[in-house]
Amino acid sequence: MALNLFNTLSRSVQPFTPLDPSGQRVGMYCCGPTVYDYAHIGNWRTFVFADLVRRTLEFSGYTVQHVMNITDVEDKIIKRVRENKTTLREFTGKFETAFLDDLKALGCREPHRKPRATEHIPEIIALIKKLVARGVAYQAADGSVYFSIEKYRGCGCCYGQLLKLNLDEMRAGERVASDEYEKESVADFALWKAFVPEDGDVTWDSPWGKGRPGWHIECSAMSIKALGETFDLHLGGEDLKFPHHEDEIAQSEGATGKPFVKFWLHGAHLLVEGKKMSKSLGNFFTLRDLLAKGFTGREVRYLLLTAHYRETFNFTLDGLTGAKTALGRIDECVAKLRELAANIPSLNVTPHLLSEHSHLKLFTYALHDDLNISAAWGVIFDWVRDTNKRIAENSISPIDALTALLAWEKMDSVLGIGAKAEAEVPAEIAALAEERTAAKKAKDFKRADAIRDELKAKGWVIEDTPKGIKFKKL
Ligand SMILES: [Zn+2]
Secondary structure, three states, X not given: OOOEEEEOOOOEEEEOOOOOOOXXXXXXXXXXXXXXXXXXXXXXXXXXXXXXXXXXXXXXXXXXXXXXXXXXXXXXXXXXXXXXXXXXXXXXXXXXXXXXXXXXXXXXXXXXXXXXXXXXXXXXXXXXXXXXXXXXXXXXXXXXXXXXXXXXXXOOOOOOOOOOOOHHHOOOOXXXXXXXXXXXXXXXXXXXXXXXXXXXXXXXXXXXOOEEEOHHHHHHHHHHHHHOOOEEEEEEEHHHHXXXXXXXXXXXXXXHOOOOEEEEEEEOOEEEOOEEOOHHHOOOOEHHHHHHXXXXXXXXXXXXXXXXXXXXXXXXXXXXXXXXXXXXXXXHHHHHHHHHOOOXXXXXXXXXXXXXXXXXXXXXXXXXXXXXXXXXXXXXXXXXXXXXXXXXXXXXXXXXXXXXXXXXXXXXXXXXXXXXXXXXXXXXXXXXXXXXXXXXXXXXXXXXXXXXXXXXXXXEEEEEEOOEEEEEEO
C-alpha cells in the first residue's frame, strides 16, 4: 500500500505522490518555533509529529529536504526584548539554542535547513514588492503594507482553502495589524509593519520606509526560497490553520500565481491532565520541567507518539510513568535478541528474509494508513510478545534473532526511540568488581559477598557470565 495522508486542503485521505517527476525527492516545510520562551509540551507534540512524517517518508524510500524556520522577529519577541532591555539577537539566540537542544533530547532528526526570518529580509521585501506590483497589496495611511483580500479574491483566487470562512460577513476595508487574530476578524493583514517607537532597534529599511515584516510573510518567503514556489508538504499545529497558513497561501499564490503546497498536514491539540494547558492550572510543562521531574526525552517522545496525530491527546504524568514500563519491555526484548545474535554477521540476513518479516510488513501497512500509530505500536508489542515467547521456548535460532533485530531497527528508524543506552560503568565500580573476582579466585567468599552487597548499595548488580562480568544499573 502506498503512503496515504490526510490532506487538509481536500479534507480527505489521499495517496501521497511527490512533485518530483522521478518520484524520489520530497520538500517538506514545518513552521518552526517563535523563539521568545522555552517550547511547551503542546509545541513539542507538533515537532515530534513532523519528525514522524519525515521519518516515515525516509522509511518509504523518499529523499526528504526538511525545512523548519526559526521565527526570530514577531510581535511577542519585540515585546519581550523591550521588557528585558536586551538585543534581539541575544534574546532569540538563547531560546533558539534551548529549542535545538530539546529537539535533540526528544530524538527528533535535525531539519536540513533552519532559516531565520531576520536573515531573509531582502527575500521578504522582494515578495511584498511582487504583491504590490500585482495589485493585491497596498500601503495604508499608517505606513504599513497590507494584503488586500478583496483584490486577491477579485483575481479569482480563493481565500479560505484550509477551512470554511464566512467571507460575506467580512467588513470591506477593515485591517488587522497584529500577527495573531481570530477567525471573526478576517481582514486585510499586515505584510510590512511601519516602524513605531516601541520597536526600538528592531527595524529595517524598505521601499515603504523603516519597519519590520509581519509573521505570515516570513514563512512564505523562507519556504519559497528553500523549496521553490510549489512544494510537497507543509506541516504545523492545527491552531496555525488560520490565520497563519491561510495567509501564507494567499501571499504565496498571490505573488507567484502558482499553487503553493500540494499536501497540508495539521497536528491536533494536546490537553494536559484532561485540561487545556495553562500556567494558572499548574498543568503547563516545558520539556525541561518534565526532565526535572526525572523523566527522559525518550519517555516523553514515546508518549507523544502513542496517539494519532489528528486526535486530541491527553498528556498525563501517569502516562509518562506508563511510558517507562512500555519502553522497559522493548529494551529487555531487544537486549535478549542482541545476546542471541551476538556472533552472527549481519550479512547472513538477506534483504529478502527481512522483507518477508511479517511484523515489519504489518508495521509498514499501519504507517501508510495515514500514520496509524496505535496500530503500529500494536504490531511492536505483538512482536515483543512473540519474540519473548520464542526465546522462553528456546525456539529462536541465532539467525532468526538477527532477522528480528534488524526488523526492529528498521521499525525504530521511524519510531526513533532507540534502545536504552548502556549505563557507563564508573571506574570505582569496575575496580570493586575486579576485587570481587580476585576474592572468589582466592576462595575468600565472605569478602566476595561483602563486595557484592557494597555494589548493590551503590546501585549496581553484577552477574558472572561465560563472557565475563555483566553490569546492570538498578
Ligand atoms: Zn509558518
